[in-house]
Amino acid sequence: MLAEQRQKFILDQLAASGALAISELVSELDVSRETVRRDLNALAARGLLILTHGGALTPERAEPDTQTRAAVNAEGKRAIGVRAAELVPDGASLILDYGTTTHTVAQALHGHHNLLVYTNDITIAMLLGRRNGNRVVVLGGELQDNEDATHGWDTIEQLSRYHADFAFIGTGGITADGQMSDFSRSAAELRSRMLLAASVACVVADHTKFGRNAGVLVKHFEKAAYLISDMAPEPELAAALKERGPVLRIA
Template sequence: MLAEQRQKFILDQLVASGALAISELVGELGVSRETIRRDLNVLAARGLLILTHGGALSPERAEPDAQTRAAVNVEGKRAIGMRAAELVPDGASVILDYGTTTHAVAQALHGHRNLVVYTNDIAIALLLGRRNGNRVVMLGGELQDNEDATQGWDTIEQLSRYRADFAFVGTGGITADGQMSDFSRAAAELRSRMLLAAGVACVVADHTKFGRNAGVLVKHFDKAAWLISDRAPEPGLCAALAARGPALRIA
């Protein structure tokens, strides 16, 4: 198969699935990993796909920047934040993930007192720190390119030292079969660890995330006690979520 034929096959598969792994392409095309990597690099240079660790994403699967996301469904996210904050008493310890929906949770917690907050989001740290007797622990790590937040193995290692009462974790999408997904392995791994690091873990996702496969599955979604959203998903996804474990809490 010529390089042009392989590359057309790769693009056709991306249109169908949105995400591909190099190992899958090696098996389907019968060529070496190095050949597939060269093809992916050529397509990425033309802006036709986004390289990930071990594969590629369709450009439509890339996460928009924080400013763009902040303008989407503002009222829905505010309602999610208020619903989430109802769970948290004064004096609790809370893990807050980065993102626009978790920022809405932080805003709803603004009047709470004596919280211990663990976060990798700089804006959340500034919002809740130095007020009402709160303590804020900023999780260190590598600064993300398009977020005022950290992630990576250093962030995960620091998180492993703490155990919180609650965690509020964002997501890139909830797939049609009820799985939690994200746009990168780094984000997916950090969020999976956050779900394990709290007595009550909650995933916060507005309805625009329903039915979206962001490309990388997040482990331990079944450990979440709640999925908090602004609207109930369609019946098929409701049934899939019920099988996965988290209970729906609708704002």
């Protein structure tokens, strides 16, 4: 590929996912890390992306809408959902965060019975509610602009009233030094509280989130029992995650 072709590919991928990791681009473009860095630097100089440690973000630092994100690595996310659902017995209580990966967890739980589900995702609530003896509590709050889900301090306050057996939590990215990150303070705060609100907290993130800094760090990642993904990260990130504490489970 010529530089112009690579850079167009990078911008197309960035438009679809909102953020990219250098490791991901090296694999997809079959070029060296130095070549990818040169392309990213050239695009950043034109104001077309924001450089981060280990990758790049769209200039808006905004998360793409649900439909756009759902199309990215759909097969990998489905595998994560199945792997996550294996942890949950019938009759368990669980917190399900909003997002395309947590939605696959809900889909994989469709045959479970007598669940008590706390969620801020309206689509997940409708998927699991009114079936198999399940009870669903929808966490109230402000409706998000690009999600069928609630967020904000009202959502956080209501969550504080509950404790569940399990929590399945999404993330905007996993930074190169093994930290959770998100696109807004509101999302980061809600997810940090979810990590504290379950006996077994699980972060679900497909491999496209590895090496991505979404801008706002999420506290309490060390409280997660598991990080469930579809592929193993690069050795440096794997070592950083091991240092943080969550056990990596590969779907």
